Amino acid sequence: MSGRFITLEGGEGVGKSTQARRLAEALRAQGHEVVETREPGGSPGAEAIRALLLEGGADRWGPGAEALLFAAARADHVEKTIRPALAAGKWVVCDRFLDSSLAYQGGADGLGQEAIRALHNVGSNGFLPDRTLLLTLPADQAAVRAAKRDGDGADRIGARDAAYHARVAQAFRALAEADPGRFRIVDASGDAESVTARLLAALA
Numbered sequence: 001m002s003g004r005f006i007t008l009e010g011g012e013g014v015g016k017s018t019q020a021r022r023l024a025e026a027l028r029a030q031g032h033e034v035v036e037t038r039e040p041g042g043s044p045g046a047e048a049i050r051a052l053l054l055e056g057g058a059d060r061w062g063p064g065a066e067a068l069l070f071a072a073a074r075a076d077h078v079e080k081t082i083r084p085a086l087a088a089g090k091w092v093v094c095d096r097f098l099d100s101s102l103a104y105q106g107g108a109d110g111l112g113q114e115a116i117r118a119l120h121n122v123g124s125n126g127f128l129p130d131r132t133l134l135l136t137l138p139a140d141q142a143a144v145r146a147a148k149r150d151g152d153g154a155d156r157i158g159a160r161d162a163a164y165h166a167r168v169a170q171a172f173r174a175l176a177e178a179d180p181g182r183f184r185i186v187d188a189s190g191d192a193e194s195v196t197a198r199l200l201a202a203l204a
């Protein structure tokens with residue numbers, strides 16, 4: 001039997017990493033074998049590309065090179081980690097996936113959805129999640145959570161200005177509204193336990 005591929009999406013600081021952990025635990029408690037993974041990264045090759053993407057100066061990469069690197073990392077992650085786990089009947093919970101490229105590079109950077117989907121077709125044969133959970137939180141609350149975690153140490157992309165992150169949030173919402181079959185929008189406010197309960201309800 002094939003497993004299920006679940007992705008968590010949303011802007012910086014909404015609680016994706018926290019919830020990926022909690023959701024994986026809850027699914028294990030239901031008897032599933034669960035692989036927890038993340039992007040950019042999730043396989044040795046993709047983790048090496050992650051360092052290229054997130055470290056260094058703001059102008060290290062232009063939008064096109066950045067989109068290609070995310071797609072390359074994703075191709076390796078899908079081939080080496082995600083597909084083998086699903087084929088073995090495991091569930092995969094992934095912190096960010098294609099929709100992050102659609103929202104950041106396609107939306108906020110202006111490359112457009114078509115270009116990002118074309119790269120994904122080349123790299124990963126257009127492979128999509130079974131379910132995508134979009135965590136939403138007002139920008140001021142997300143910024144407080146992210147600042148508490150990062151201090152002054154935000155990465156190359158996280159450090160972009162508020163207008164950029166507003167475009168990302170808007171792009172995520174448009175993606176979810178355009179594909180209600182795959183997406184569920186989940187309120188990320190309140191304590192972590194309440195958010196996990198909402199995510200489990202959205203998956204049921």
Ligand SMILES: Nc1ncnc2c1ncn2[C@@H]1O[C@H](COP(=O)(O)OP(=O)(O)O)[C@@H](O)[C@H]1O
Pocket residue numbers: 010011012013014015016017018019145146148149188189190191192193195
């Ligand atoms: N429901 C919550 N309420 C308050 N703080 C939270 C909640 N969920 C996560 N956090 C904290 O907010 C910060 C960002 O959470 P994180 O899971 O890293 O977000 P993301 O992966 O979306 O950037 C972390 O310090 C985390 O402990």
Ligand SMILES: Cc1cn([C@H]2C[C@H](O)[C@@H](COP(=O)(O)OP(=O)(O)O)O2)c(=O)[nH]c1=O
Pocket residue numbers: 011012013016017038039040054070096097098099100101102104105155157158
């Ligand atoms: C997967 C992915 C991430 N990103 C960005 C979003 C984040 O700023 C950064 C990943 O950092 P990460 O620390 O994993 O995310 P978060 O800050 O939400 O915990 O890369 C893209 O721009 N495109 C993508 O396709």
